[in-house]
Amino acid sequence: MTAPRLFSPGPAGEFLIMPTNGARYSGVKVLTVAPSNPKQGLDKIQGVYVLFDSRTSAPLATMDGTQLTAVRTPATTLLAVRHMAKAAPESAPFPSDPLFLVFGAGVQALNHIRAGKALFPTARFAVIGRSPDRVSALISELDGEGIAVAQGTEALVPEADVILCVTTSSVPLFNGSLPAANAIIASVGQHGLDAREVDATLVLRSDVVVEGRASAWRESGDLIPARSVEQWQQLPPVNLRELVLGELVRTPGRPCLYSGVGMAWQDLVTASLVFESPGSPS
Numbered sequence: 001m002t003a004p005r006l007f008s009p010g011p012a013g014e015f016l017i018m019p020t021n022g023a024r025y026s027g028v029k030v031l032t033v034a035p036s037n038p039k040q041g042l043d044k045i046q047g048v049y050v051l052f053d054s055r056t057s058a059p060l061a062t063m064d065g066t067q068l069t070a071v072r073t074p075a076t077t078l079l080a081v082r083h084m085a086k087a088a089p090e091s092a093p094f095p096s097d098p099l100f101l102v103f104g105a106g107v108q109a110l111n112h113i114r115a116g117k118a119l120f121p122t123a124r125f126a127v128i129g130r131s132p133d134r135v136s137a138l139i140s141e142l143d144g145e146g147i148a149v150a151q152g153t154e155a156l157v158p159e160a161d162v163i164l165c166v167t168t169s170s171v172p173l174f175n176g177s178l179p180a181a182n183a184i185i186a187s188v189g190q191h192g193l194d195a196r197e198v199d200a201t202l203v204l205r206s207d208v209v210v211e212g213r214a215s216a217w218r219e220s221g222d223l224i225p226a227r228s229v230e231q232w233q234q235l236p237p238v239n240l241r242e243l244v245l246g247e248l249v250r251t252p253g254r255p256c257l258y259s260g261v262g263m264a265w266q267d268l269v270t271a272s273l274v275f276e277s278p279g280s281p282s
Helices: 065-086 107-119 132-144 154-159 200-204 213-219 229-234 240-244 264-276
Strands: 006-010 013-021 025-033 045-053 059-064 099-103 124-128 149-151 162-165 184-187 207-210 256-259
Touching (some): 013 264, 025 264, 045 065, 045 264, 059 065, 059 264, 065 107, 065 162, 065 240, 065 256, 065 264, 107 124, 107 132, 107 162, 124 132, 124 154, 207 213, 207 240, 213 229
Parallel strands (some): 099 124, 184 256, 207 256
Antiparallel strands (some): 013 025, 025 045, 045 059
């Protein structure tokens, strides 16, 4: 069972608390969000994850919360992208050498590209970021891992087969009329009804997939400005579970948009795997 995330005022911003219960394990991630930290050379988001035994409620392990997020978010995003690609219309099959265009140059961009390369070995990658230095550092690090990444521009938006949005931008990153018909877009960098990475134009012309419908209604600024909650409830989008079960039917000529806000069950699954992995303190 995943409860809604909790927000509380913090010393330099706010606390973000994400609890969830499972049959064997339960856990809670506690993060601080400090918007002024990047100007001081510090991470905007920091925190810890605590894993518990569900039978006894005894704490079992603590983990770095930001590192956990850095792993589980791209894992979830690329799971969605892979199944959205599998559901491509017969008239427009997903290409064998897709172009991934990534907006963002932080750790999420880094790990999304790594995950993209693992699942789509022949994919091509390009990155767009606000800081040329960070983009160059990202490209250099991935080059050292044998992953070729080009420096992208917005001119690539109509050419991209997959667009990954992993930024802290509170305004749309590109004109929603630009992505190609049948393109896949994943927006996972933001949560909150006042934050968005894609515009209403893209939402309204796309087939839409969400992690969970209840969390999307609470927190997806990508979706709610485009339609009201009541309107979404009348034409509910496919959720992640239904996507994996093959229940997404894509419309030929329409992009497919995955909007994710990050859910606590993803942290629990990842933390459980880490805890049970060979070499862990467990």
